[in-house]
Amino acid sequence: MATRSSGLSELRQQECRRAARDLLAQLMVGAPSEIDLETLAYKAAEKVGGLVIEDGGLDTAEGRLVASPGKGGSIRVKAGLHLGRRRFTIAHEIGHFVLHPLVPHDRQHSARDFTIWNDASEEAEANVFAAELLMPEFLFKPRCRMGTPSLALLDSLKNEFQCSLMATAFQYVHYTNEQVALVVSDGDQISWVKRAKDFWPMVQLGKIHPHSAAGERVAGKAGDSGKMVRSPVYAWLMNVENDRERDIMEDSRFHDYYGRTITLLWMKEDLSNDRE
Ligand SMILES: [Zn+2]
Numbered sequence: 001m002a003t004r005s006s007g008l009s010e011l012r013q014q015e016c017r018r019a020a021r022d023l024l025a026q027l028m029v030g031a032p033s034e035i036d037l038e039t040l041a042y043k044a045a046e047k048v049g050g051l052v053i054e055d056g057g058l059d060t061a062e063g064r065l066v067a068s069p070g071k072g073g074s075i076r077v078k079a080g081l082h083l084g085r086r087r088f089t090i091a092h093e094i095g096h097f098v099l100h101p102l103v104p105h106d107r108q109h110s111a112r113d114f115t116i117w118n119d120a121s122e123e124a125e126a127n128v129f130a131a132e133l134l135m136p137e138f139l140f141k142p143r144c145r146m147g148t149p150s151l152a153l154l155d156s157l158k159n160e161f162q163c164s165l166m167a168t169a170f171q172y173v174h175y176t177n178e179q180v181a182l183v184v185s186d187g188d189q190i191s192w193v194k195r196a197k198d199f200w201p202m203v204q205l206g207k208i209h210p211h212s213a214a215g216e217r218v219a220g221k222a223g224d225s226g227k228m229v230r231s232p233v234y235a236w237l238m239n240v241e242n243d244r245e246r247d248i249m250e251d252s253r254f255h256d257y258y259g260r261t262i263t264l265l266w267m268k269e270d271l272s273n274d275r276e
Helices: 010-024 037-044 081-099 111-115 122-134 137-144 152-161 164-175 215-220
Strands: 051-055 061-069 075-078 107-108 178-184 187-197 229-232 248-253 260-266
Touching: 010 037, 010 081, 010 122, 010 229, 037 051, 037 081, 051 081, 061 081, 075 081, 081 107, 081 122, 111 122, 111 164, 122 164, 137 152, 137 164, 152 164, 152 260, 164 178, 164 187, 164 260, 178 215, 215 248, 215 260
Parallel strands: 051 075
Antiparallel strands: 061 075, 061 107, 178 187, 178 260, 229 248, 248 260
16 A cells, blocks of 8 residues: 655554554453553553653643653653543553653653654654554444544544544544545644545645635634534645535634644545546
């Protein structure tokens, strides 16, 4: 399978997901609520004394990992984080310890590190690991295939799995069989796109189109879309600049925590039916 020349390769993503599932297999987990991170942090470094989770003692960072090769260490999380963010932060730090075992760690993470999913970077690797640890395929896939695509659906999955919205969105686009794509924007610029396997059109990069719901929000003309709304295909997709007939569904929300807009695109009607 071809991978993009830049970005985290599909093969490496599979390795990160497999490492998370291998760790999780050490527990008898049958439901999302049984994914116990204290135990997993210990198991991840069991032979060398475990990773201890401590709360508080951080100013600006959300999380910090201090550990050495062949030794255990500690994960510190910012006090007062809501449960989903706390869990994602801990899972991200476990990810570094598992995936990057040959270097001493003293890493601090801010919310912005949790918006990096597509780069060929250790941050993206730890995020993919964390998503799979908290929302493993065998629990997540059947649940994500119930219900129609929307950010409200992602909210309910996020709550059930006690995770973060961006991680849930990434995992959803990976495991759904709907024709959806996730678009993450910074200000009026699209940062990255992840398409579900059946979402065949290419999504525009660069500046958010003013005729999209996300574009209207950036321009101050509207708030979050609040639900799936119709937007013209030319506002999101490549090679349809002159198509004034067809629409694509869009659900966009600005997220204070990340300082990013999260958009879920959905081809409710398969555009290939009347593709020229
Ligand atoms: Zn990291």
